[in-house]
Amino acid sequence: MINTYLLCGGPSSEHEIALRSALNISKNLDKNKYNLKIVYIDKKGRFSKAYDFINTDDEFELVKECKENILESISDFLLELKDKDKENTIIIPCVHGTYGEDGTIQGFLDAIDIAYIGNGLLSSSVCMDKVTANDIFEKNKLKQARYLYANEESFDLDFAKKCEEYIKFPMIVKPSANGSSVGVNKAENIDDLLKFGKESLKYDEKILVEEAIIGQEVEIAIIGDNKLIASKPGAYVTDHIFLDYDAKYFDKSTKEMLPYPMDEKLEKDLLEFAKKCYKACGCQGFARVDIFLKDNEFYINEINTFPGFTPTSFFARLCKISFDLEFSQILDMLIEEGFKSFQKRRFK
Structure with missing residues (x-):
């Protein structure tokens, strides 16, 4: 035992x-x-x-x-x-x-x-801080939304004008490190940006301002360290501009698509893109990779290093439809990966 x-x-x-x-x-x-x-x-x-x-x-x-x-x-x-x-x-x-x-x-x-089980200190902290993760994606030439960031000291009207010039409205304003889309808002103009930026700073010392990608967000479950397996994509279909906390957990109009239907070649390319993002951040064990799909182009959104495991959460359900794995089998795999990572850390 x-x-x-x-x-x-x-x-x-x-x-x-x-x-x-x-x-x-x-x-x-x-x-x-x-x-x-x-x-x-x-x-x-x-x-x-x-x-x-x-x-x-x-x-x-x-x-x-x-x-x-x-x-x-x-x-x-x-x-x-x-x-x-x-x-x-x-x-x-x-x-x-x-x-x-x-x-x-x-x-x-x-x-x-x-x-x-799961990701170590470095990959966890990197993926939690969206600014750091975005910088890594950029250095690895992984396509993403245009972005700028600020802290409480540098967040001002001049910063907002830089965002307007470089990113263009509408924009998504979010805390750099927070989960479940809490503190995330869409800004349509400079007044919105200044208001929502102050709100996001209540949740974190840094804020991230991103181009609003008007496309479908899809989620991919990945398990492994060196040898990776990636699930078929899943998606929430919603009228919201982004999948915020209320849309995820309370809006009954939000629909699930498991799996999300895609052309076979496009899906293969999507999963390879997801793996590249996972590897770029040094992920290990497992993670859920969230990607925007627009005009058959992929834009990395974020990586969740310990995604939800509720009965309605996507990770285990994606593994079931992709690999026919029961949740108990997935847990066995994650524990096995955890022991492997432990041995690597101990004997470096």
Whole structure:
């Protein structure tokens, strides 16, 4: 039996989504292979004691006991791991957004020499910071929307005029590092840009202003490190200019297309483009690559290094329709990849 710790929650705006993802993971993980323990991280970033899996359909019931037993110190969590065989222990860091996808948890787990699934510190932090990721895409000549960025000090009317000249309206204004499209808006003019830029700065110290690509956004699930497998594309069809938080989770008019129908040659080229983006950012384990499709041209949007694993999330469903893999089999693969990455990190 592999000692498996499922970390869930976290301080980001995606806390509840992370709990729903964790519930789905916990229900599908093969209990004959894995000795599963749940560790809740509250919105202040505090860890709970580790508890046995609770069979429930309620994500809040899943962590109810954990919530009541928040540890005074992270050292108490370390004591839980102290006597575990490191060759037979792995962490599933199901924490979306800040703290989970920005490299924080990955760096912590690297420091204490414990295996975990998914991307490492560097690729997590690179992909979380959209400005850094865009710079990498640009250096690798991977097509994307025109963009400029600013911080609180440099965001002013002069910056807005530069955006108007270089990018042209309409534009998408977003925090450089945040998830689930929170704080993202479309600017039609300079007044909008100044207003929405200030709003985005509430969520992050940097903002990114991008050309609004009027096309279909598609999502591709990728698994692997050196040898990659990429799923067929999936898409949400919506009337929204971009797939914001409300459109993703609450708008009943948003329709799913799994898979998204494409010409065979175009789809093959799309998947190769997705792999190039994945490799450019040094991704490992798995990720979801989001790409805009316009006039048969591809524009990289972003890479999600720990995408949602709720029952309605695309990643596992794309793997099912593309490779006929059940979610339990996908989790087996991700854990196997996690141990491989752990061995590489340990013996560099």
